[in-house]
Amino acid sequence: MQIKFTLNHQPVTLEADPSMRAIDLLREHCGLTGPKEGCSTGECGACAVWINGVTRLSCLMLAAQLQGQSVVTVEGVNPDSPDTLHPVQEAFVNCGAVQCGYCTPGMIMTAAQLLACERTPSRERIREAISGNLCRCTGYHKIVDAVEAAAQAMDREIS
Amino acid sequence: MKTLSFIEDIGRRSPRFDAPDKARGKEKFASDLYPENLLWAGALRAGIPHGEIRSIIVDRALSMAGVHAVLTRKDVPGPNRQGFVYWDMPVLCGKKVRHAGDAVALVIAETREILAKALESIQVDISPLPVVDSIDAALSDQAPKVHDLTTGNLLKAATITKGDPAVLATCDILLEEYFSTPVQEHAYLETENGVARLDKEGILHLIVSTQAPFRDRLEIARALGLDPGKIHITAPYLGGGFGGKDGATVQCLLALAALHAKGRPVKMWWDREESMVAGYKRHAARMHYCLGAKKDGELVALKCEIDYDTGAYAHLGVEIMALGLEHAAGPYRIPNMEAKGRCIYTNNPIAGAFRGFGVAQVSFAFEGMMDRLALKLNMDPLALRRKNALIRGDKNCADITMTHSTGMAECLLRLADHYLWTDRGKWVAAAPRFKRRGVGISAVFNGMGYGHGLPDYAVAKVRLTQSGTIRVYNGVSDMGQGNASTFVQMAVEILCQDRENMELVQPDTDRTHPSGSSSAGRTTYTYGNALIKACTALRDKLCNRAALMLLMDDARGFAMVPGAVRHLATGKEISLAALAAIMHPEDRLCVADHLMVTTPEMPQGGEAFSLGFPHLIYPFAAHLARVEVDELTGGVCVKDYLAFTDGGRVLNPQTFEQQVQGAVAQGIGYALCEAVQTTQSLISTRDLSTYILPTSLDLPDIQSHCVETIEHSGPFGMKGIGEVGLNGPLPAIGSALIHAGLPMNRAPFTPERILAALQGQADKKKEPPCR
Amino acid sequence: MKVHLPESLDALWDLLDQHPQAGIMAGGTDLLVSLRAGKQHLPTVICLERLAPLQTIEPLDQTLRIGAGVTLTRILENSLVHTHLPLLHKSVASLGSPLVRNMATLGGNICTASPAGDTLPALYVLGAKLSLASAKGRRILPLESFIQGPGKTALAKGEILDSVIIPFPAGFGVQHFEKLGQRNALAISVVSFAALIRTQDNLVQRARFAWGSVGPTIVRSPQAEKALEGNPLSLEALLRVADLARAAVEPITDVRASADYRRRVAGNMVLRLAAL
Structure with a gap:
């Protein structure tokens, strides 16, 4: 089946089995290995991508569901200046929120979406928002720090 | 003038070198590799924990379109044995299966879908044997043997003795307890995987998510009867390791698959369920402790028996037990000890290396004894620990003299002043309705390095490249702990370069030098020491070559500055690029090695262990947990957590805190919710919905403070702290529960066990008294 | 496996007619996990996510009609749910994780008909009704008669759940929900409890209770409800209710907890009402 959608702000058309998982389509057909696979059952959140601006689990989506949609992976979170880091990415780097880095792309998708909706979430709210993204390295402390720092940086930018 | 947003020197909080690419999603983990024209390989798992293989019928799989090969034991060219010390684990089982995750066949197929169908179509006839599903079952007289050992299922027994343990009987206070700890899963988010390819010259190339590429090379060669010189392994950044990627996971299977793939690349990637079934775990342990003390709290004697369930294969089980015995009485001064250990085969999932290597288990027991002793003596548990804490010059419980940095007492001192400790009474009293609160502490340590018997060495290499950059050749895998980034930081410090001028090569058996595994809290310590020598040699060499170019008599008066070498008196500079241009490539390279010091002391009974025992250098930590228990459900919530850690000098506070x-x-997961559950040796927690990892809503903020000592043998005064932090939470939370009136002897502290304790149902089995 | 994404109900009816063996997928968070595990095999999957009529939330005469395809996140964001159905809000917020809730739907949670379905106890005590649609028309069924057993519903061939009608619980000052899972997110409930209580002069006038994960379907106990009526929300009164609750539930032992524990906690959770 022919699948047409927007991938990281560019239109793409692919020939693919509609019942393959979206994550496989992205990783194997599109060469975007930012979305990671950690559990295949929606528990870990490493595969999170934006579908029409909403963070979703690409391991629990079929390729056919991408038809006509706008898909953004971690590779496309900063479309205006792809060479620089998105404020959330920058905060993850500076605050030490990255260790093995395998959960990082999914965390960043979740965190960036949170900050797109809420300007200054509390630590508690941040913890709630990232509760579907498992991390085995950090204990989440520095991830919460990073999202807080990114919120402050983005808030400064706005005001 | 350029302004740096972060200062990269040693000791500064600088962001990690690897973080930007990981945050971009650009970093390629082994699992992100899909080479052109690849095939998929997968193993068929036995599914039966103990049995004899009668037949494996592969015809249907072989006849499927897209199936390239179906391999069984007869296709394994070599002796088919894997393992660290005990080569007891087959690559593919031929006669016998010893746990449900044993590989019995290997399929190579065009796609993952075909692979799955082919694996499903293989008919394996295994005649089941009685299952050895527990330590008790393994040690019973009628127990079937998991391996053909004259000692039955007892892989190894040993006793470490110090002083005269018989004085236990004469102590003022005598306490006896039984403890048990569960099997824990590493649960790295990137499951075991790799890609392999046999090239036209007969070289086998593997890119694997592994903690020990150099050891893997020898392991594959031995298991499959190949020439190690013809095996080339690369280890990109790992998506987590924690010990579980130390030892063969996909390596030998993947190599075998590549031998049958006609030069095409082969990818093997265990899914989560396969990782649960076939991957390594933390050993379950049961511990019997008898502690004797004086009325004033001074420790006198300990006798303990510690049994580790190593599952179907030894892995590093014996060495793990050795560390358990070495740490059996905690970071305390105790003149008399007898620690008996047994490492036992069962048909359970394979237990192996895991952060806290044998020590995580005994930490629960010895700290549990300290809390019970404090309770018995009506003594402040922190004061009791301080009274007995090791200081330099003491002999530890394994009879090793503390000649190196020993910050245990200082960690406790700092904790004693913290408001989370001093305010505990008020906080506990403010518990809301149906909640009960407790504040607990723990004091822990963890021997660093391979220990006696296995040379802990590393070979560092650093190069001035043709373009004038500095390239560090990291020889030890970075599984996420940030050692690679710290190596860059060290080179930056010595060579006075900006981070932008640095390059980093990850472990590669062709390009980097054998430097041991990423494990044992040794990675930054050992390789770092070697790297300091290599960088210092390179600095001296570059100054020397600059002197030649500038027609100076010698290199005195030269210094490295960012991008150049400068003659300080004249201010004349030569850029590194210019220097590189005149130097021979072989001259632009410095290689240096380092061997970790070991102790010449050997405790009585220690000769039972050929390697990995005892240790000389220990990091220490004191932890505190504030815990709230729900009286209606038994749920336990850790509200606050605090850790003071002695890791020598801190090279980067950020990575230290990480x-x-x-x-x-x-460790909190280990204490509260994580346990691999089995029924008749079959895993019932098969995925991440049943094996429970803490989410961001299950953990508090974790306050980490360093208690700096100086470890004179370490690079810039550091020692490794990767493991010690794991040992603290289980006993600290156990201590908090004791404070809340709920002494627990079994981990994890599930709501069900806590509710039973709340209802006054004892948490211990009746066992025979102290011998 | 074929995948269809109909964009109109007419197209859906045709597909259901042509593919009687098709599986119906709402958010996919249960179905795709179960397909991957090989628990079921489907020749065809029909996704409901593009059906506009299933995507609306509309108030109607002291009730809220929530389209079966509305994601749980959208329910949490809806101000009417927040104001009038705090009990539903709490139970939805306890389900899965934000990522799961961005995909999973209310209709999906109901049709999965798991004894551990997180929204079900709340929907039971709220007296939710379901609108079932097919090519032939529409019928309304109370939730309690729709769910017939673990994974079993009254859904007929060719029929889908199109919306959930939830009355506002007027006058119920206590809207309580508690879920015990093995962790605080991404948890399958071990025991859950929903309660609606109307009091007058500090005495309970009407109580409605429902427990999840302690029986083949959601457990109700009219005896327990009756036992509380006329009493204050005191520990003493609640202890009696708790005993009746323990008698009413029929839990099983699984990898998460024992039957015994579940029974105990089902009663204990009632006591929490004394702390409100």
Whole structure:
């Protein structure tokens, strides 16, 4: 089946089995290995991508569901200046929120979406928002720090 | 003038070198590799924990379109044995299966879908044997043997003795308890995987998510009867390791598959369920402790028996037991000890290396004894620990003299002043309705390095490249702990370069030098020491070559500055690029090695262990947990967590905190919710919906403070702290529960066990008294 | 496996007619996990996510009609749910994780008909009704008669759940929900409890209770409800209710907890009402 959608702000058309998982389509057909696979059952959140601006689990989506949609992976979170880091990415780097880095792309998708909706979430709210993204390295402390720092940086930018 | 947003020197909080690419999603983990024209390989798992293989019928699989090969034991060219010390684990089982995750066949197929169908179509006839599903079952007289050992299922027994343990009977206070700890899963988010390819010259190339590429090379060669010189392994950044990627996972299977793939690349990637079934775990342990003390709290004697369930294969089970015995009485001064250990085969999932290597288990027991002793003596548990804490010059419980940095007492001192401790009474009293609160502490340590008997060495290499950059050749895998980034930081410090001028090569058996595994809290310590020598040699060499170019008599008066070498008196500079241009490529390279010091002392009974025992250098930590228990459900919530850690000098506070916080998180999971459950040796927690990892809502903020000592043998005064942080949470939470009136002897502290304790149902089995 | 994404109900009816063996997928968070595990095999999957009529939330005469395809996140964001159905809000917020809730739907949670379905106890005590649609028309069924057993519903061939009608619980001052899972997110409930209580002069006038994960379907106990009526929300009164609750539930032992524990906690959770 022919699948047409927007991938990281560019239109793409692919020939693919509609019942393959979206994550496989992205990783194997599109060469975007930012979305990671950690559990295949929606528990870990490493595969999170934006579908029409909403963070979703690409391991629990079929390729056919991408038809006509706008898909953004971690590779496309900063479309205006792809060479620089998105404020959330920058905060993850500076605050030490990255260790093995395998959960990082999914965390960043979740965190960036949170900050797109809420300007200054509390630590508690941040913890709630990232509760579907498992991390085995950090204990989440520095991830919460990073999202807080990114919120402050983005808030400064706005005001 | 350029302004740096972060200062990269040693000791500064600088962001990690690897973080930007990981945050971009650009970093390629082994699992991100899909080479052109690849095939998929997968193993068929036995599914039966103990049995004899009667037949394996592969015809249907072989006849499927897209199936390239179906391999069984007869296709394994070599002796088919894997393992560290005991080569007891087959690559593919031929006669016998010893656990449900044993590989019995290997399929190579065009796609993952075909692979799955082919694996499903293989008919394996296994005649089941009685299942050895527990330590008791393994040690019973009628127990079937998991391996053909004259000692039955007892892989190894040993006793470490110090002083005269018989004085236990005469102590003022005598306490006896039984403890048990569960099987824990590493649960790295990137499951075991790799890609392999046999090239036209007969070289086997593997890119694997592994903690020990150099050891893997020898392991594959031995198991498959190949020439190690023809095996080339690369280890990109790992998506987590924690010990579980130390030892063969996909390596030998993947190599075998590549031998049958006609030069095409082969990818093997265990899914989560396969990782649960076939991957390594933390050993379950049961512990019997008898502690004797004086009325004033001075420790006198300990007798303990510690049994480790190593599952179907030894892995590093014996060495793990050795560390358990070495740490059996905690970071305390105790003149008399007898620690008996047994490492036992069962048909359970394979237990192996895991952060806290044998020590995580005994930490629960010895700290549990300290809390019970404090309770018995009506003594402040922190004061009791301070009274007995090791200081330099003491002999530890394994009879090793503390000649190196020993910050245990200082960690406790700092904790004693913290408001989370001093305010505990008020906080506990403010518990809301149906909640009960407790504040607990723990004091822990963890021997660093391979220990006696296995040379802990590393070979560092650093190069001035043709373009004038500095390239560090890291020889030890970075599984996420940030050693690679710290190596860059060290080179930056010595060579006075900006981060932008640095390059980093990850472990590669062709390009980097054998430097041991990423494990044992040794990675930054050992390789770092070697790297300091290599960088210092390179600095001296570059100054020397600059002197030649500038027609000076010698290199005195030269210094490295960012991008150049400068003659300080004249201010004349030569850029590194210019220097590189005149130097022979072989001259632009410095290689240096380092061997970790070991102790010449050997405790009585220690000769039972050929390697990995005892240790000389220990990091220490004191932890505190504030815990709230729900009286209606038994749920336990850790509200606050605090850790003071002695890791010598801190090279980068950020990575230091990362290690502590991550280890504590894993330790809280170990205490509260993580347990691999089996029924008749079959795993019932088969995925991440049933094996429970803490989420961001299950962990508190984790306050980490360093208690700096100086470890004179370490690079810039550091020692490794990757493991010690894991040992603290289980006993600290156990201590808090004791404070709340709920002494627990079995981990994890599930709501069900806590509710039973709340209802006054004892948490211990009746066992025979102290011998 | 074929995948269809109909964009109109007419197209859906045709597909259901042509593919009687098709599986119906709402958010996919249960179905795709179960397909991957090989628990079921489907020749065809029909996704409901593009059906506009299933995507609306509309108030109607002291009730809220929530389209079966509305994601749980959208329910949490809806101000009417927040104001009038705090009990539903709490139970939805306890389900899965934000990522799961961005995909999973209310209709999906109901049709999965798991004894551990997180929204079900709340929907039971709220007296939710379901609108079932097919090519032939529409019928309304109370939730309690729709769910017939673990994974079993009254859904007929060719029929889908199109919306959930939830009355506002007027006068119920206590809207309580508690879920015990093995962790605080991404948890399958071990025991859950929903309660609606109307009091007058500090005495309970009407109580409605429902427990999840302690029986083949959601457990109700009219005896327990009756036992509380006329009493204050005191520990003493609640202890009696708790005993009746323990008698009413029929839990099983699984990898998460024992039957015994579940029974105990089902009663204990009632006591929490004394702390409100």
